[in-house]
Amino acid sequence: MSDLITLTLPDGSQREVARGTTGADVAASIGPGLAKAALAAKLDGELVDLSRPIEADASLALVTARDEADALELVRHDFAHVLAEAVQQLFPGTQITFGPATDDGFYYDFAPAPGRGPFTEDDLPAIEEAMRAIIRADKPLRREVWPRAQLISRWKQQGENFKAEWAAELPGDEDLTVYWSGEDWLDMCRGPHLPSTGKLDPQAFKLTRVSGAYWRGDQKNAMLSRVYGTAWLNKKQLDAHLMRLEEAAKRDHRKLGREMDLFHLQEEAHGSVFWHPRGFVIYRALEAYMRRRLDLGGYDEVKTPQIMDARQWEQSGHWGKYRENMFVIPDEVPNTEDEGPVVSNDAQWMALKPMNCPGHVLIFRQGIKSYRDLPLRFAEMGCCHRNEPHGALHGIMRVRQFTQDDGHIFCREDQIVAEVQMFCDLLDSVYEDLGFERYSIKLALRPEKRFGSDEMWDQAESELRNAVAAAGRATEEFGWEELPGEGAFYAPKLEFHLTDAIGRTWQCGTIQSDRVLPERLDATYVGEDGNRHRPVMLHRAILGTYERFIGILIEHHAGWFPTWLAPVQAVVATIVSDADAYAGDVAAALKAAGVRVETDLRNEKINLKVREHSLQKAPYMLVVGRREAEEGTVALRNLKGGEQKVMPLAEAIALIKADALPPDLKP
Known part of the structure; x- marks a missing residue:
């Protein structure tokens, strides 16, 4: 085996270096400026520590603050570990658990020392100061691989019962890695990390709040204290984020909803909205606008029942995949994928619909459909119910009773690309009318648990890709991105993410290419050859739900609706x-x-x-x-x-x- 390996850099140039060379060595060989700026390395696309020895030929990229996405992920991860170290310094006997990065910062879950009680926001200033001291100390961060038994023993000796439990349950073939902060503190982590704590900007973070959290998210387990923080690459970014948060608080739809007398929510109807006269004016104006747009778009509006026999939901697949989120009448019903609904001689199990699609298939099945009838576009302002967890409810943005601007297009395979293009054009026009200048498009691909064959999924995903490309929207301008594993259990989907007035994104519109439901519910049409064929079913929505979209409109416009939507003009x-x-x-x-x-x-x-x-x-x-x-x-x-x-x-x-x-x- 040669002692030399070849590294290919982003510009295509190659370097022959000694086996075991690190990313830090390469940065230093290029120049002192890069050596100082480098935060991590990417080996064949995988983010690794700068100190990781490189043992084989590979492509190598050095990550600096200019690579903002990777850099932010690194610093937020490191801030979480610095938080854990600071808390254990200040409050001996505290046990550490998990501390991931989040979209705008980080959090860490702690088990406070016996007798201390949960952490509160009064503790945050002292913790912040301890974190800054650790950062200023510029402690090197060093990776080690430990034998499982040794690591579990170490955690138990330190009284870290949660870490010991987790180490024991990790896959047997997985390396158990720890990172030292200096020589006096360590945590179990896959990494990667920055070279040292001094690479963090001590003025670029802020601890924001404290909440309770169950160990591993299970309410049967111990209650922990979760400390949240926001973190950025520099103070300028932090200040801009805090200003956005301040602006978001002013625009909060719950606050403006009270001040403008639009709606309220209360205990007697958890997750359902009480629309006041002024709020319902907005609702009706928006609904009337959408009806006009759908009429011009060639949709036929339908109305389907609120409650259907549970056997219908079993046949559609929702019973096995979605039962825990459904309201069932009566509710003493099996709750596993293996057990179907129980029907007695006296009554049958019924369920409030969580979605409209099975009902639309049943309408499609009435009468014989010909290939000449397609596409058929059904629309419904459909009221649905989903048993969302109490903790997930959020104003009118996340509710249990909601109305969708729903639609389903039944079409032939040769019509899919044109139908998706038409939908994209309609959606684009609606968003512009409602005051949104930008949106991005994501393709959510097949999840691990799904119905249908791989061939069906290959075809559906390809059709959506082709449609977006044909519409000229699979571009950087539209933030085109593919999201592995995030499709629905029956279909891949295009997601449309709006950007609001203060830069936040909201996933609203969607269109899904579904071959599963027509097959499970036996929807057919007579083809040109005289034989029966399955239609493709395109599930589509532009607003998503009226409740959530009105909440977004309130915050986007800060309550100053366009005159046509204003409750009082x-x-x-x-x-x-x-x-x-x-x-x-x-x-x-x-x-x-x-x-x-x-x-x-x-x-x-x-x-x-x-x-x-x-x-x-x-x-x-x-x-x-x-x-x-x-x-x-x-x-x-x-x-x-x-x-x-x-x-x-x-x-x-x-x-x-x-x-x-x-x-x-x-x-």
């Missing part, structure tokens, strides 16, 4: 009581023009009225006094922009009416 406010009668006439004229209007005749100063109606996010205020009453004018104020202009009443009404038209109805 105009307020007529008086300066003096002498103008009350004229204010009534102005309001009547606006209402006759189709504008949603209120009057404010209170004996209050106009500045107070402006402030209060601004909080209610009314787009327009028409201020009237004696002069306006005499001249037939109004002082029209744009409450969002603060501009005011005196104009004839007819001109003001025309302006507001034009602005209040839904985008699809504008000339």
Whole structure:
């Protein structure tokens, strides 16, 4: 065996180096600047420590802060370990468990020392200071592989019962690795890590909150204290993130929903929304808009039952794959994939529908369908129920009762690409109308547990890829990405992720190419050859659910809806009581023009009225006094922009009416 190996660098150049050379050695050989900037290495695409010896020919890339995705994952992982070390320094006897990186930071779960009680947010400042001390100490981070028995013994000696339990359960053929922080603290971890704690910016993190968490997510296990933090590459990034969080708090749909009197939630109907009159105005306006768009898109609207026989859900496959999320009547029913629904002589098991698709197949099956009938596009504003865990509920964003802008397209295989393209064009137009400028597209591929053959999945995934490419959207501009293992159990899917006004992403739209459900529910059409064929079923939605999408709209627009969606589009406010009668006439004229209007005749100063109606996010205020009453004018104020202009009443009404038209109805 040669003592030399060949490393291929990202620019295509090759270096012949001694076997056992590390990424750090290569960085140093290129130059001192890179040696200082390097954080980790990528060997044949795998992220590894800079200190890992390279034993065979490989492609090598050195990771620096410029490689932001990899760099953030590294630093967040390291911040989690520094957090654990700091907590054990401050609170001896604390046991450590797991500490992963998250989308914007990290967390670590701890078992506080006996008698201490759970951690609280009052503990966070001291922990932050201890973390900064560890970072400033620039402690080297060193990887070691330990024999299983030795590591378990070490954990037990230190009283780390959770780590010992986990080490004992890891696969027998897996190397058990630990990382030392300096010479006095270690944790079990697969890695990789930065070369030392000093590579972290001590001003680029903040501990944010504390919560309870069960060991391994099981409520039967011990309750732990989870400490969350956010972490970035530098203080500038942290400050920008904290500003986004502050802005997000101002836009929180639950807060604005209360202030604007749109909806409420309460214990008596966990996970269901009580829409108030103003909130339901938004709902109805959005629903009416979607119906018009679907009508023009060639959809036929249908309505399917809320409750169906459990045998139907067994046949569709939902019983085995989705039973725990379904509301069943009565509810003493087997809950395993092997056991089907039980039917007695007295009553049959029923289930509230968690989705609309089986009902649409049953409509399709009524009567004989020909290849000439396809595509058939069914749409339903379908109310569904899913038994989401209590802890997963979140305002109107995650609920148990919701209404989907659902649709299913039954088509031939040769029609799939064109149908997906048409859907993408419709979705693009709807998102633009609703004020969203950007979205990305992801292809969620087959999960491990699924129905259907590999050939079916190969074909379905290929069709979705081809459709997006034909639509010109499989590009960097649309953030095209493939997500292995994230498809539904019956079909791969295209996901459409909206970007809102403050840069957050929301997965809303979806289209799935399904051959499984038509087969399981025996949907067929008569082909040109006179034989029976299975249609392909495209499951599609643009908004997702009305509840969640309205929550997104509230936060995206910060409550300042486009005028056509605003619950109250105009307020007529008086300066003096002498103008009350004229204010009534102005309001009547606006209402006759189709504008949603209120009057404010209170004996209050106009500045107070402006402030209060601004909080209610009314787009327009028409201020009237004696002069306006005499001249037939109004002082029209744009409450969002603060501009005011005196104009004839007819001109003001025309302006507001034009602005209040839904985008699809504008000339």
